[in-house]
Amino acid sequence: MFPAENLRDWRGEKVIDPDGAKIGDLEAVYVDTATDQPAFATVRVGIIGRHRLVFVPLDGATVLPGAVRVRYDKKTVGDAPTIDVDGELAATEEPKVFAHYNLPYETGAAGVRRLARR
Incomplete structure (x- = not known):
């Protein structure tokens, strides 16, 4: 896993599945509010004019030159919950x-949200 202080450096890099198939481009990282450690990324997917952001866990993710490899396959990530590119x-x-x-x-604690965007 890449260090939390380097997360902004990876925005816009491609996100690939274990087989090397491109899922999309890394848009943002969400940290676990209890640990302040990277937990999920949003990945920009879709075609021009119809983009959306899907969530993928960062546990087990590795950094390669020019890409972040996640441990989930492209279809699983593509079926994940989404938000609009300008949504929350x-x-x-x-x-x-x-x-x-x-x-x-x-x-x-006290019902606080689990994820926070960085």
Whole structure:
């Protein structure tokens, strides 16, 4: 996993699946509010004029020259919950993002959101 201080450097780089298939371009990173560690990325997918952002976990991600490789296949990521390119993830949608990848979800202390965009 790449260090949190370098996250901004990877914006716009391609995101690929374990087989090297391009999923899209890294748009933003979301950190776990409990640990302040990178947890998910949004990946810009779609065709010109119809882009959307999908969420993919960063656990197990590796950095290659010019790409970030995630451990989920392109289809799984493509079927993940989305937001508009200028949208925000609603607090009520956070559990769905985790559920899509069969990851446990718990809110932070006192019901605080689990994900924060960096």
